[in-house]
Amino acid sequence: MKKRYLATILIGVLLVAVAMAWWLRPKERPPLVIGALPAPCRDLTFEAVPYVICEIGLNSYDIGIFHAGGDGKPFGSLEAFDKAMKEQGRPMLLAMNGGMYHEDLTPVGLLVEEGSEKAPLNLADAEGNFFLKPNGLFLVGRDGKAAVMDSGAYAAAKPDSIFATQSGPMLVIDGALHPRFEQNGTSRYIRNGVGVRDGHTVVLAISRSEVSLGSFARLFRDALSCPNALFLDGVVSALSDGDRMIIGGKYPAGPIIAVSAKKAAQ
Template sequence: MKRRYLAGFLLAVLFAALSLIWWARSPRQPSLVVGGELPAPCRDASFEAVTYVVCEIDLRHYDIGVFHADLDGKAFGSLDKFDRAMADQGRPVLLAMNAGMYHQDLTPVGLLVEDGREKAPINGADSEGNFFLKPNGVFLVRKDGKAAVMETSAFAATRLDVMFATQSGPMLVIDGRLHPRFEQNGTSRYIRNGVGVRDQNTVVLAISRSEVSLGSFARLFRDALDCPNALFFDGAVSALSNGERMIVGGKYPAGPIIAVTGKKLASR
């Protein structure tokens, strides 16, 4: 009897050990939310039972730009690589976020203007996917330092002289109205990020810490963040860093990147 008990006990221990080894070797999804200290212009917020990191950028105190490739013309490819490259150049950033959709080779799907130079043309085509869910739009910073989010065709008609621009889609809010194709609270849920402009001196970046529908995300910008125009950047690969480590997201691929730095002081 004692031998049977001992044999059963040893089999149970062996089974538990094999289960532990299998669990340790089995692939597990990385955490979507890493954590870390929020950048100076950012705060935690909650809206419709979803938590967000919201960053309100006063362009009178901060500089904001759009970036894609290093000095050799190679796409940074991720926020992590971008942060390290900027630090190596002596240009540390306060925060960085993915800022537009990209092809498999990381080239932008739509317009990209960096330091006043057009790197990719505006895309007015019709196709499948969020980028082409019209109206889509453009986030821009003019050469006088003022910001805007504009519907693509309106931007193309104005031919503004811009310093930075990135095109994405769909628009979330257009002149105070939600995108006409959005459901109240659709079944498609992802961690999402986007940009709104409250006025020409105030840019609002937001990223969810958990999955959210496009409808709820759009209402965040209109109803809670007071942005009459807002643009969707991306979902599933959305990420935010504080220049040193990830706050939300992982080392996901990134095409265009939006980054905030302290205001450059004019030389005297």
């Protein structure tokens, strides 16, 4: 009886050991992806935070803002957008979430898509990052030039935009950091934004790890030489290369900023 009891204990110990060995086995690492970033993009570390930076020369690339498909329904995610563009024969080199949205994915602020205003300019006061004044817009004019400007300036100038998306807060305004930012606040998230170096150079940035708004703004001003830059979003920030996600997951998306190869002149 005693021997049988000891044998049972031994078997139990062996089973536990086998289970532990399986659980602690070396995990397979995912293969390294060579050439993982889209052509206009590069890795950059600034103030110990890693980023993907995409510098879009408008002489070489087309950039646009997209929200809904032919059925009028929001694409809803970068993955769905990339799939739809492929099916239309319009593959994108990269796509990034491009502005804040309500629960139904409608834009919180102005959206101009292919020259048509889909949502109006929002100058209201309320809580949240979007309303941390000054907020602003990223736009591409009918003249082919890009700009980032604060919402009040946009309302006064009423530029002729073919694409525009409103978000907030502004990160950099005419070379100055947003006046409400702390040097390095305690709010830290994966974040993405857009800056304009000049009328023909757009700079998209997304962090690979959490960053404060203050540090993110300094990235655009000090490392990327953008006199004006706009915060797009945090937490749901994502970047794809047209085939797969580079940063972020299956997050919802309202407006989407996308880049494609320049169309040849007809």
